Amino acid sequence: MNELLISPTVSLYIGAFVQWGFLMAFLYSLAHSINKPNKEKVYLSLVMSVSYSFSIFTNMNTVTYLDFLCFDILTIIALTLLRRFLKRDVAYIYLLTGLTINSTLHLFMHYDIYVLDNVDYWWLWNFYLIVINLVDLTMVTILFFNKDFLGLVKFTKFLTEKFNRSRHA
Numbered sequence: 001m002n003e004l005l006i007s008p009t010v011s012l013y014i015g016a017f018v019q020w021g022f023l024m025a026f027l028y029s030l031a032h033s034i035n036k037p038n039k040e041k042v043y044l045s046l047v048m049s050v051s052y053s054f055s056i057f058t059n060m061n062t063v064t065y066l067d068f069l070c071f072d073i074l075t076i077i078a079l080t081l082l083r084r085f086l087k088r089d090v091a092y093i094y095l096l097t098g099l100t101i102n103s104t105l106h107l108f109m110h111y112d113i114y115v116l117d118n119v120d121y122w123w124l125w126n127f128y129l130i131v132i133n134l135v136d137l138t139m140v141t142i143l144f145f146n147k148d149f150l151g152l153v154k155f156t157k158f159l160t161e162k163f164n165r166s167r168h169a
Helices: 008-032 040-057 065-082 090-115 123-145 152-168
Strands: none
Touching: 008 040, 008 123, 040 065, 040 090, 040 123, 065 090, 090 123, 090 152
């Protein structure tokens, strides 16, 4: 099997849909939070919308995986700075996890193509395309529904409790 499962054109359309999704999540959370004191989803979706909108100004013919890695790291930093004003809710944990997965995959692809000079197709390239798109769509979805449908929050709490117990033992 020497072909990509998702063509670059389809991936471009998925990327545009994700950008639109983050913008709609921002507008939805803004409208939903009117006259409510909790504005966390507004801030989270604003950061994600702004971050993913930068790719509109990116030349897709010259952008590298290292550029995408930098975008994701800057977004992680922005969300981490926002954490001082927000509680760690479902959307926050999903966004940080998703951006971390994306960053790791960008780093692997950069290393594979630019450091190892690999030009031969292999399974990592399809894995990258599928996982990046699924993670992006999951991050958009979580901003609308804010439900722990993958059990990530439960898993995070389990790890935190286990770490705290072992630290105090």
